[in-house]
Amino acid sequence: MTQPAELYQTHRELLARAIEAAAARDYWSAFPESPSKSVYGEDAAPAGERAFTALLGKPFPIEVPGAVGTVSTERSPYGLELGVSYPKADALALIAAARAATPAWRAAGPEGRAGVAAEILRRINAHSFEMAHAVQHTTGQAFVMAFQAGGAHAQDRGLEAVACALAASTRTPATATWAKPQRGADPLHLEKTATVVGRGVSVVIGCTTFPTWNSYPGLFASLVAGNPVIVKPHPGAVLPLAITVRICREVLAEAGLNPDVVTLAAEEPGDGIAATLATHPDVRVVDFTGSSDFGDWLEANARQAVVYTEKSGLNxxxxxxxxxxxxxxxxxxxxxxxxxxxxxxxxxxxxxxxxxxxxxxxxxxxxxxxxxxxxxxxxxxxxxxxxxxxxxxxxxxxxxxxxxxxxxxxxxxxxxxxxxxxxxxxxxxxxxxxxxxxxxxxxxxxxxxxxxxxxxxxxxxxxxxxxxxxxxxxxxxxxxxxxxxxxxxxxxxxxxxxxxxxxxxxxNLTGGVFVNQTAAFSDLHGTGANPAATAALTDDWFVTGRFFTLQSRRHIPVPEQS
Amino acid sequence: MTQPAELYQTHRELLARAIEAAAARDYWSAFPESPSKSVYGEDAAPAGERAFTALLGKPFPIEVPGAVGTVSTERSPYGLELGVSYPKADALALIAAARAATPAWRAAGPEGRAGVAAEILRRINAHSFEMAHAVQHTTGQAFVMAFQAGGAHAQDRGLEAVACALAASTRTPATATWAKPQRGADPLHLEKTATVVGRGVSVVIGCTTFPTWNSYPGLFASLVAGNPVIVKPHPGAVLPLAITVRICREVLAEAGLNPDVVTLAAEEPGDGIAATLATHPDVRVVDFTGSSDFGDWLEANARQAVVYTEKSGLNxxxxxxxxxxxxxxxxxxxxxxxxxxxxxxxxxxxxxxxxxxxxxxxxxxxxxxxxxxxxxxxxxxxxxxxxxxxxxxxxxxxxxxxxxxxxxxxxxxxxxxxxxxxxxxxxxxxxxxxxxxxxxxxxxxxxxxxxxxxxxxxxxxxxxxxxxxxxxxxxxxxxxxxxxxxxxxxxxxxxxxxxxxxxxxxxNLTGGVFVNQTAAFSDLHGTGANPAATAALTDDWFVTGRFFTLQSRRHIPVPEQS
The missing domain is CATH 3.40.309.10 (Aldehyde Dehydrogenase; Chain A, domain 2)
Structure with a gap:
């Protein structure tokens, strides 16, 4: 068992470098975008393909609390028969499981949670080829793009969110002392403690074209902020997020935590589980990527939650x-x-x-x-x-x-x-x-x-x-x-x-940079300033709605003068 | 005329010290809380009283764009006859004036705006005795408390908000360069610019018990973030905010800016101008302190705005x-x-x-x-x-x-x-x-x-x-x-x-620290985590909803190798 604190130590340098890069907004990437053997090793490509193929035509190996029956909803735009089925989620059971997992997750603290998140991302990166096939055959992205946008770039965006959430949630020092001078008397001395508390259950609603790239920022920001996350994939692109959730749960369990900190909410098209989850009183953060119609509906109706949406627009x-x-x-x-x-x-x-x-x-x-x-x-x-x-x-x-x-x-x-x-x-x-x-x-x-x-x-x-x-x-x-x-x-x-x-x-883009691409750690994606999105990936507004900083204070004895 | 940039230079050290203190959460105060002659000078107390007395029984000297007629709505809990009248505000005229003042305010930049805000606070501090009388005779606070809570402590809370908004809005560097290595080719080089843009017209709705202390954080955070602010006092406590707005407008005008960046919205009780302002499409930020009834109404109805409320609760x-x-x-x-x-x-x-x-x-x-x-x-x-x-x-x-x-x-x-x-x-x-x-x-x-x-x-x-x-x-x-x-x-x-x-x-508070008092730069006030408030004074969530960071990017020539 590797405790969250140990995982933080393991990934401490990576996290520090990520925080630095996100602040400088210069070029940096943690996860190589090239699927070449020289980067990922001789066996990575065939092993990833085997892992993907082994998933086809079977129930996906994942535990979903309270699930009843299965769903199988994906169709490859490339015509490949997929036939993967997933446990069919029950919204209330998922919320109850998420709540039960919350206290220990809060106790892990921002650094421990960031350690767990970094380990998850490292593990996802090691599955990049398996993921690329999964992204290709759900979204229709060509393989290399699926490897990059669905793999390395998504992982970079995830790490960027981890970095922003860790920086923002540790900006108030965990302890501080306060000594107020008094006229003709000893100073008043207080010791103050600050604790980060998540807003509540978080729901991430994925889209069909970029299931990982668009979901990772909300998923990882919410995790680091102390929230359990229910991941609700688009019925057309479940597999990339199912693999993601499977890895999250593996790492959580290995760290001695309740794996229900991250759960998968697969549904039949039309079940409307996204709306049910997003409007439940215990759900306090909603991330959504997709149509303006449903995004606007969520903003208007998920009133108990902070709602982050990325919708459509006129580029x-x-x-x-x-x-x-x-x-x-x-x-x-x-x-x-x-x-x-x-x-x-x-x-x-x-x-x-x-x-x-x-x-x-x-x-x-x-x-x-x-x-x-x-x-x-x-x-x-x-x-x-x-x-x-x-x-x-x-x-x-x-x-x-x-x-x-x-x-x-x-x-x-x-x-x-x-x-x-x-x-x-x-x-x-x-x-x-x-x-x-x-x-x-x-x-x-x-x-x-x-x-x-x-x-x-x-x-x-x-x-x-x-x-x-x-x-x-x-x-x-x-x-x-x-x-x-x-x-x-x-x-x-x-x-x-x-x-x-x-x-x-x-x-004046005339070379190898394209208007449709943004680079993690440097380019903000979305602005919040026009109707297409409510925040940018990844700015402070995107992460600070996910947690509270609570203080306690007490007197400490006035230090003796020496 | 003192340009915003010069005001920033003037107050640069103060602002740097405030940012440092807000980050460390240790004891710091910029504005002395003691009304003693040794601090504020021999003449400050009588001069302040004369200034206050000179305001009584007259129209308050302030320009309000589009105002028609006057209102006189205050009653001293101490029984003093006040008789101050104010221009009666027209909501649409105020919003139009605020919009007209926005472009130049945006162009002043975060540092320039923080310089203006710091100058305003210095100027308000110099009027602390006049303000203390105004606070005493609207809120009913005893004079010393009015001097402290309505004066120095409110000014400290205002400066804390300036510091937090300046730190948050300058966290993304104004310019960055990005160089992405390319296999077998020159790196891709981009220059990136980040510009802070305010969310839109901001409305600050004051309360009757702490008109300055509770209004300054929203007022100053919105200003630094690039928003014009309409200040809507409670009809029972107009004078302290009228003095505040008068000083804001003086400093803005002296800095060559449109004074309508800050305007006063005085009304008859029951006019409902707060609701009219808060639900106008151009109003994008609302700060409110007061009853849960109206606070909840604002949260439910001012849907086009980010709404920061501090309401009531069960201490x-x-x-x-x-x-x-x-x-x-x-x-x-x-x-x-x-x-x-x-x-x-x-x-x-x-x-x-x-x-x-x-x-x-x-x-x-x-x-x-x-x-x-x-x-x-x-x-x-x-x-x-x-x-x-x-x-x-x-x-x-x-x-x-x-x-x-x-x-x-x-x-x-x-x-x-x-x-x-x-x-x-x-x-x-x-x-x-x-x-x-x-x-x-x-x-x-x-x-x-x-x-x-x-x-x-x-x-x-x-x-x-x-x-x-x-x-x-x-x-x-x-x-x-x-x-x-x-x-x-x-x-x-x-x-x-x-x-x-x-x-x-x-x-275990048993000495000179009281549960009802919080210290700026150290204690957060409100949490957002329970129904009494939606944010803390002053955390990042309280300031980051007030602005957007917009980027532009362009190629720069690849540097020659030497």
Whole structure:
């Protein structure tokens, strides 16, 4: 048995380095993103694949307190038969188990809990290949992306949350002495103790596209803050979180703690267990990633809890001018194509002035820019193998439905086409669709078209583009924004517009950094300042709602004068 | 004109020291609490009195954007004729003015805003005597208490909020560079900028008993975070906040800023301007101190805002045993008497086991303890002059009504009596009332009796007392708790009970520290963990809801290798 305090000692340097990196916001990563043998070892890839394959067609090995029966709800976007079943959760039993596990978890203290969390992340990292297959076959992400976004990057985001929660919850010293001078008398002496207490049972509601990346921050921040966590996966992407919860419970049990500090809440689609859990009086923290409809519902109805949501929005690109037109096109084409536009950060609305844009390759009208972008997409996705590795598969029929709807409208400048996968003939793959709109078509572009659907929108001027940007993002939210301009004045105006809109801004990305990617420990993800999210991954607001600092104080004898 | 940046330089050391103290939680104070000539100078007291007197019977000199007509709503609990009138606020005009003042305030940056805030607090401190009279004649606090709690201590709490907001909003560096290594290629280089943006218009709703102490944390935290603040005083205690807002506007104007960053919202009782302001879409932060009824209403209805409330609760004392019985009685009698029990931290429910308590003066039954406590109150308040200085005056008829109601019940062990004031014959003064109850009388003691009404409640045992304590505070909230015991086991159990109840705990206070007082920079006030408040003064949760950190990022050329 390894006590939490020992785990803290084991991971002390890692945690200190993570806290330092999160404060400096410079480049740092704890978990290598490359699936190469030189990093993870000769046997890691085949062992991970074997572990994944061994899970298929069976009940998943996990204990769920109070579960009755099983559910099996996943379908691989690559067409692989999964057939994994999970214990079907009972909301009240999970909450009771979480409450029972709370006192010992509180007693472990922030450092002990951070030690346990770091051990869990190390253990998850060791399962990165198994996890990559699980993420690929639930989300439709291509394997390398699943390894990175679902593995190393998610682990980094988890560790970032651990670091932020540990730093925030230990900012008030555990003990302090207080000596107040008194006129003509000895000073008043008090000893003061501060104890961190979790807010209560925490529920993390996962999404179908990034089950680990979007769930780890809430899961790990809540754990370090002293809360038991019920993990409620999307019925379409249970396996990555089931593996995660299994590892959490293993580490907890090995540390002599009640494994019910983390439990899995699998359900049939339509059971509505997320709503039942989120509105229970004992549930005091809710994390959610997914649709604005349900996110807004949670914010309005889970009134007894602090609710952290990441919802949808209108990710926007303002194109004014560039001195690297090829780079712009290549970069933007990749951003539209990566995971078939199924990222919460994929650009949707591309704003171009009616007069066109100046580039190092000459002036381009909106028509010409549209044609050039379509050509860049075709070039990027011309090789089917590379296309499959970039696009991944379509996660569900909802995305296909929107593609069909968008394809029927006039103005298509890049149609969506089918792509075949070598390994999985059943994979559902599509290239991005781009359609021309006018700034007046706001009924179309102020709605989120989650998936590979983007709009090239003509505006009166860059000034008009910035106005459309600010107004639409203020009203409907966004998780990313990008501006291309060679003009310092336009860049300055775009920065002000982004502050007004409440969104992070990327400028002139023409190389290997993409607007849809954020780096843990450096880039904040989401802002809280627009309707798409209520907090940023990971800022103090995201962690400080999860715990309280309670003091006690008592007199101590006045020290003798020597 | 002194720019915000210059004010930051002026107060840089003070701010650094305040941040250090708030982190260490040891003793520190920036503003001397003693009204003595040796501290504030020969002329400060008479000059302050003249300044106060000059305000009486006149329109208060302050500009309020869009105000129509005047209101005059205050009545001195000491019977002094006040007759001060204020511009009557128009909610929409105030919000429009606040919005117009926002861009320049955002541009001042966290340091510039903290410089302005520190200058305001220095200026308020220089008006401490004028403020003390204003606080005395609106709240009923005795002069020295008004000077301390309404002056120096409030200023310290304001500076603490400035320090916490400055530390939290500058924790993400304003600029960072990011260099990600690439296999077989140059690293990716980005420059990143972080900008602090306020959440939006902030409304601070003051209370009638501590208009400055309870309003300054929200006011100053919101200012530093980049928000304009509309200050809405209780109609019974306008003057202290009117003086505060006047000084804010002076300093803002001198710094070349729009004074409408801080405005005053005076109203007729019943106008309901607090509700109108708090539910307006542009109002994004609400601070409130007062009744649970309106606090709960705000939490339920001001959905577009982050709502920080401090409401009422059941402050509890658990008496188990003591080795300083005289000290216990003296300390508790003072806590019950100070400002006639009109503090949000005054003990209401005193729990004593049926078998009585062991003390250094022998065993005491609940009857004996009650008689001894009554005697200690009589001794403390025996001298009318000292009694007046401790009790102050009764703030309003609501308090008198509860006194009458409580006096009519059986079991009174210390009746409330009238006390006369030498200087103000019209002052309404009363000693505390203490009544015996049984643990079964929960209908009576689970209601807050704000004012000088306390209950000596007999329980089956100390264990039972702790259970009553935890259950009642979890359900109804509390802002203070005190335990007296010589047993390490009982003290440990009380600490656990306080963690379960979500309340700070004082232990064995028998000297010059009182359970109803908390010290800025060391003691947190309120916890967020029980229904009496949603945050602590001043923790990170209290400040991080007031701003967002927005990033922008762009490539920088790869440095040449030398």
């Amino acid at each position: 926007t690109v303002i194109v004014d001018s560039t001195d690297d037109y090829k780079g712009l096109l290549r970069n933007l084409a990749f951003s539209l194509s990566l995971y078939s536009g199924q990222m919460c950060t994929t650009p949707q609305n591309i704003l171009v002035p009616r007069d066109g844009l100046d580039t190092d390759a000459g002036h381009r009208s909106p028509d010409e820019f549209g044609a050039d972008l379509a050509a860049a997409l075709d070039k990027l996705l011309g090789d089917p193998r590379r296309a499959a590795g970039t696009l991944g598969a379509i996660v569900n029929d909802g995305v296909l439905g929107r593609l069909t709807e968008a394809a029927a409208a006039p103005g298509v400048i890049h149609p969506s086409t089918e792509v075949a996968d070598e390994q999985y003939p059943g994979a559902v793959m599509r290239t991005p669709l781009v359609t021309r709109l006018d700034a007046a078509d706001e009924k179309v572009y102020t709605r989120e078209w989650f998936g590979p659907v983007s709009f090239l929108i003509t505006t009166d001027s860059t000034e008009h583009s910035l106005r459309v940007f600010t107004e639409t993002v203020r009203a409907h939210g966004a998780l990313s924004a990008l501006v291309h301009s060679t003009s310092p004045q336009v860049l300055a105006a775009a920065r002000e517009a982004a502050l007004d809109a409440g969104i992070h801004l990327s400028e | 509890t004392v658990i008496v188990d045993s003591t080795d300083d019985y005289k000290g216990l009685l003296r300390n508790l009698a003072f806590s019950l008497s100070l400002y006639s029990g009109q503090m949000c931290t005054t003990p209401q429910n005193i729990l004593v086991p049926r078998d009585g308590l062991d003390t250094d003066a022998g065993h005491r039954s609940p009857d004996e303890f009650g008689a001894d406590l009554a005697a200690a109150l009589d001794k403390l308040l025996g001298d009318p002059r000292r009694a007046a200085g401790t009790l102050g005056a009764i703030v309003n008829d609501g308090v008198l009504g509860r006194l009458t109601e409580a006096a009519a019940a059986p079991g009174v062990i210390h009746p409330s009596t009238e006390v006369a004031d030498e200087q103000y014959p019209g002052a309404v003064m009363r000693t505390p009332l203490v009544t015996r109850l049984d643990a079964a009388d929960e209908k009576v003691y689970t209601r807050e009796w704000f004012g000088p009404v306390s209950f000596l409640i007999t329980t089956d045992s100390t264990e039972h007392s702790l259970r009553v304590f935890t259950e009642t505070v979890r359900a109804h909230g509390a802002l203070s708790a005190l335990v007296h015991s010589t047993s390490p086991q009982v003290l440990a159990a009380a600490r656990e009970a306080a963690l379960d109840a979500g309340i700070h705990l004082s232990e």
